[in-house]
Amino acid sequence: MLRTQEYVLNFGPQHPSTHGVFQILLTLDGERIVKAEPICGYLHRGIEKLAEARTYTQVIPYTDRMDYLAAMLQNVGYVQAVEKLMGIEVPERAEYLRVISGELSRLTSHxxxxxxxxxxxxxxxxxxxxxxxxxxxxxxxEELTGSRMTLSYARIGGVADDVTEGWLDKLNKLMDEMPGYIEEYNGLITGNEIFQARTKFVGQLTPETCINYSLSGPVLRASGVNYDLRKAMPYGIYDRFDFEVPLGTNGDCFDRFYCRVLEMEQSVRIIKQAIEQIKEVDGPVMAKVPKVLKPPKGEVYHEIESSKGIIGYYIVSDGTNKPYRLHVRRPSFINLGYLDEMLRGYLIADVVAILGSIDIVLGEVDC
Amino acid sequence: MFGKGLVKGLQITWKEFWAPKLTVQYPEKQHTVPERFHGKFVLDVDKCIACGLCANACPNRVISLNKQKVGKKQYLTDYQMNIQYCLFCGLCVESCNKDALHFTKDFNMNQYFYKNIPLVLVRREAPAEPLEEPAMGGEDQPKPKLKPQAPKEEKVAKPAAPAAESEAAAGKEGQ
Structure with missing residues (x-):
């Protein structure tokens, strides 16, 4: 007797729109998705375990390799966690350089x-x-740090090096041009009717589900929840800058996309203010820290707003020069948690649109 | 009106079509590489005191060095970087107290054979003991002057030849 039955489709791990190696087992009824089972771990390197055999400074290059698209933000999160544990004061100039390079990283990621x-x-x-x-x-x-993506620029107690001559002017020039470029993106992508038809009212998230699933970053804010750590709990020197937190209304793919575009404008604003303010701040870029770092016994949790959401570092110290335990709250991984229910009922073509709108980085998901 | 956005997008594409090209024809033309670029390593052998700080600073244990005691000083006989495991984080360069280890702008470290991948920065024999001993046995006054001078000449002369040889060999096999 003829009857329809569900079948399983392998999406990934080599699919180009999974942005890495990520697999989804899609159970399909015709073209509609009944169930989606995300399978991650293809890029797992065990960074948390590796950190146990490294000194506190040596962990910094590994944090780059989680979210390699915004490496500076990962560095800063880790470094600030250790500083919190040890009670190190960071020189003001270093704080500004962290903000500038961090926001520049966020811009590259967005x-x-x-x-x-x-x-x-x-x-x-x-x-x-x-x-x-x-x-x-x-x-x-690259001119500032020597590397293009895996920057390893932040150090415990400051940053690796001061800016080179004329670097800030170059940055300022690019930031002046940036609004024009963002307008081009809006004209080319955001305003495109076909793009809007593909993304509007697709993969909608309500504010309640976002909060219940602990989603963060543009995914959360696109649903209209005003929670940006830079505003809610200012870390570093973020309380000195004047910027807004862009919010979406529908919580669909389009809002998540457009939230990032609007965040770019805010990042440009922050960088411009930081360039203005850093000119008056002189001094060292590195605090006086001992060569061998031995934080006191204890534990610390510190979180910052990364480009993908809230990245948190949990460090347990046993008093030696190596962390006893390091755990990272990775926003990409947690934002993926709701993927199954988000995809249900949509067509195969929408899978790519929804997955892309969460903006995951597999280096961070698998850690 | 439907289609307005599409027309605007096409206008931008049309404008960009006439914009100057940003890409370069790579092997013939190259972008300038910034000063701080994390490229191939070089070791200033004369400055190096074989303390091993760089090897300790490395997160991935890329650097291995051997040293031999000649007279009172440590003499670096072997300095090798397993560059395939290098993270290019720069912690080794930063840790060097004597400013001996540097990055260069050379990013092309491709090798045809696996055995050529490790970057051998120093490989040389320690100077023979008898050469050292007369200097050691001498009077107090000329000793500090003579001692650094004698092995220094050795250092300059010796590493150059084997390094060049190995590089030439590597280059040959690479091609």
Whole structure:
């Protein structure tokens, strides 16, 4: 007798729109998704375990490799956690440099997310234009830190090096141009009717589910929940800058995408203010810290707003020069938690749109 | 009106079509590499005192060095970096007290054979003991002057030849 039956489709791990190696087992009824089972772990390196055999300073390069698209923010989160544990005061200039390079990292990450999302839903030109600006930002980061993506710029007690001559002017010039570029993205991607048809009212999240599932970052704010750690619990020197927290209303894919575009504008604002303020701040970029770091016994949890959401570092110290335990709250991993229910009832083509809108980085998901 | 956004997008594409090209034809033309670039390592052998701080600073235990005691000083005989495990974080360069280890702008470290991947920065024999001993046995006054001078000449002369040889060999096999 003829009857329809569900079948299982393997999405990934080599699918280009999974942004890495990520697999979803889709149970399909025709083209509709009945169940989605995310399988992660293909990129697992055991960074948390590796950290147990490294000194506190040696962990810094490993934090780069989690969210390699916004490495500076990962560095700062870890470094600030250790500083909190040891009670180290960071020089003011170093704080400004952390903000500048951190926001620049956030910009590179958001520009990439914007461009790649356009590519995911089928627009190639937007992708190329976004990569053009990302290249300029990465050139600046390279000039500052020596690396393009895995920066390892933050140090416990400050940053690795001061800015080179003329770097701030170059950055200021790019930040002046940035609003024009963002307008181009809006014209090319955001305003495109086909793009809107693909993303509006797709994969909607209510504020309640966002909070219940502990989602964070643009995914949370697109649902209209005003929670940005930079505003809610200012860490570092973020209370000195004037910026807004862009919010969405519908909590759909389009809002999540557009939230990032608006956040780019705010990052530009922060960087511009920081450039103005850093000119009056002189001094060292590194606090006086001992060569061998031995934090007192105890534990610490510190979280900051990364480009993907709230990244938290939990460190247990047993008084030696190596962390007894390091755990990272990775926003990409936690934001993926609701994927199954988000995908249910949608078509296969929407899987790419929804997954892309969460903006995951597999290095961070699998840690 | 439906289609307005599409027309605007096409206008931007049309404008960008006439914008100057940003890409370069790579092997012929190259972008400038910034001063702080994390590239291939070089070791200033004369400055190095074989303390091993860089090896200790490395998160991935990339650096292995051997030293031999010649007279009162440590003499670096072997300095090798397993560059395939290097994170290029710069902690080793930062840890060097004597400013001996540096990054260069050279990013092309490709090798054709696996055995050529480790970066051998120093490989040399320690100077023979008898060469050292007369200097050691001498009077107090000329000793500090003579001692650093004698092995220094050795240092300059010796590492150059084997290093060049190995590099040439590596290059040959690489091609």
């Amino acid at each position: 520009v990439l997310a914007t461009g790649v999302y356009a590519l995911d839903v089928g627009g190639f030109t937007g992708f190329l234009l976004c990569f053009r600006e990302r290249e300029k930002m990465m050139d600046l980061l």
